């Protein structure tokens with residue numbers, strides 16, 4: 001491989017947020033999806049549904065049945081219970097679910113990090129205690145905004161005070177590792193206002209922050225409002241400025257920007273999410289859950305009812321299962337790995353995973369991107385790494401389009 005630019009360094013010392021050697025390359029992670037929420041947020045395109053008295057026990061039983069079929073003795077190295085809003089389940093049901101899941105796959109002993117997503121309106125003390133005692137050791141709380149009018153505009157059902165209270169409950173119960181999710185670039189949001197909110201958040205002392213730019217995904221209520229002129233999105237320049245000040249403010253408060261939207265104190269990077277960004281194996285169970293295992297990508301049936309029916313009929317609830325082409329594996333690996341500005345993509349590993357040498361397949365695009373100051377190659381003792389520069393992070397989606405394989409179904 002031709003060396004395009006070199007900066008001798010040791011990757012192990014590049015990120016303080018990421019624990020060295022974790023998660024392990026040969027481990028497997030487990031994602032569990034619980035699809036119900038109190039109501040549907042206007043910006044949300046996740047596989048989530050407003051709770052209208054669906055039978056939660058029947059749904060949990062279906063997920064456990066799938067677990068018995070697909071993850072028996074899995075011994076996952078990380079677990080993520082996401083959604084939807086898992087904290088919406090009653091505490092006794094959550095505890096039973098965790099007990100049975102542990103009997104099935106042994107996560108309490110094997111998992112380095114077991115995270116559950118929670119929203120302020122449903123994270124009461126009984127729920128927090130049930131999951132803490134059930135083996136969850138990290139909570140991810142959906143704060144999103146500290147402005148009541150913004151929460152209202154998103155159709156979220158909690159208040160800013162409710163979010164702060166949820167954080168206090170989590171700490172009180174014993175959670176030592178907490179992530180807070182936040183969204184910026186609300187129309188008209190000023191930089192001062194956002195910095196003020198970040199200062200309040202920093203004072204809480206959570207170990208991890210996820211700060212996302214408000215996005216307009218196809219099919220969401222917000223996108224429909226925007227399309228008919230009833231919602232004016234923040235402009236590109238504003239979003240770029242907010243991205244910059246978010247990074248600066250978080251870093252000044254001791255949170256390293258170890259991924260495009262993820263910030264962590266030393267050693268507090270999310271191991272589960274790192275397994276996605278590093279293209280490690282993971283199994284997904286639950287309605288609409290995706291997985292990536294030994295080169296096969298799989299996604300379950302999305303609709304909770306249809307998912308449950310498939311399980312109760314003894315069928316595999318799979319919607320899509322496909323062995324990816326080498327070109328798609330390489331693209332997916334670049335798409336995920338280039339989100340990590342410190343370690344980027346180890347070129348030899350990309351080749352091992354996909355069977356293709358990225359420098360041969362995309363040498364021209366890589367060199368152009370390096371000349372434009374968007375990517376760089378770092379010579380590390382473990383091998384050469386391709387990584388995104390600070391400038392490149394701002395337009396990562398544009399950079400990635402340069403590596404799109406000739407597959408009409410692919411988009412960034």
Ligand code: SF4
Nearest residue numbers: 037040041044048084
């Ligand atoms: S709470 Fe989360 S998953 Fe549920 S609708 Fe809102 S953003 Fe989507």
